[in-house]
Amino acid sequence: GEDVEQSLFLSVREGDSSVINCTYTDSSSTYLYWYKQEPGAGLQLLTYIFSNMDMKQDQRLTVLLNKKDKHLSLRIADTQTGDSAIYFCAERSDQAGTALIFGKGTTLSVSS
Amino acid sequence: GAGVSQSPSNKVTEKGKDVELRCDPISGHTALYWYRQSLGQGLEFLIYFQGNSAPDKSGLPSDRFSAERTGGSVSTLTIQRTQQEDSAVYLCASSLPGRDYGYTFGSGTRLTVV
Numbered sequence: 001g002e003d004v005e006q007s008l009f010l011s012v013r014e015g016d017s018s019v020i021n022c023t024y025t026d027s028s029s030t031y032l033y034w035y036k037q038e039p040g041a042g043l044q045l046l047t048y049i050f051s052n053m054d055m056k057q058d059q060r061l062t063v064l065l066n067k068k069d070k071h072l073s074l075r076i077a078d079t080q081t082g083d084s085a086i087y088f089c090a091e092r093s094d095q096a097g098t099a100l101i102f103g104k105g106t107t108l109s110v111s112s
Numbered sequence: 113g114a115g116v117s118q119s120p121s122n123k124v125t126e127k128g129k130d131v132e133l134r135c136d137p138i139s140g141h142t143a144l145y146w147y148r149q150s151l152g153q154g155l156e157f158l159i160y161f162q163g164n165s166a167p168d169k170s171g172l173p174s175d176r177f178s179a180e181r182t183g184g185s186v187s188t189l190t191i192q193r194t195q196q197e198d199s200a201v202y203l204c205a206s207s208l209p210g211r212d213y214g215y216t217f218g219s220g221t222r223l224t225v226v
Binding site: 040043044100 | 116205
């Protein structure tokens, strides 16, 4: 079945770049997503990338997709303490009527 | 409404009791999803409603879990004879139809079974 894997923790200093990595197994994935969850809140969609793209940039966020290796990454430039949260990678297969499959989330801790 | 609304935000129940969790999706969103978030387990898919189609119940962990969606809008997730392992945050999300739309999540219901 489908599986999405992420490292569980990442710690960075304020001002540095953060890179959160994700691997997935479903080769029919068409859309891949990054969600952010702050304490006590639901998940907020940060960005997504279509599988025919290699890169997508949105302000401080850069998403890189290596479809051959089924590897997705999220780079946050100039990381701030407000970026501290759990980041979830999710994939959606090409099959109609399927729900998103989420990874277990990466907890990003930003120290000042 | 402006967002996905879930109630209650917190629920403490005794083992063996039934509970009902409510989700009010964004108006016009035909797709509605329930997920469960347990500590260290990420998000576990439970059930998916899309318009008038039969729901995808493939993620429900046991027959104690059921969900319905009335009038294509509000959804209720029911857990019968709750067990301690049911303790988790239950998240609801809604979206427009189509694969290129992400989900909008509610803030969740934290269920504690004692």
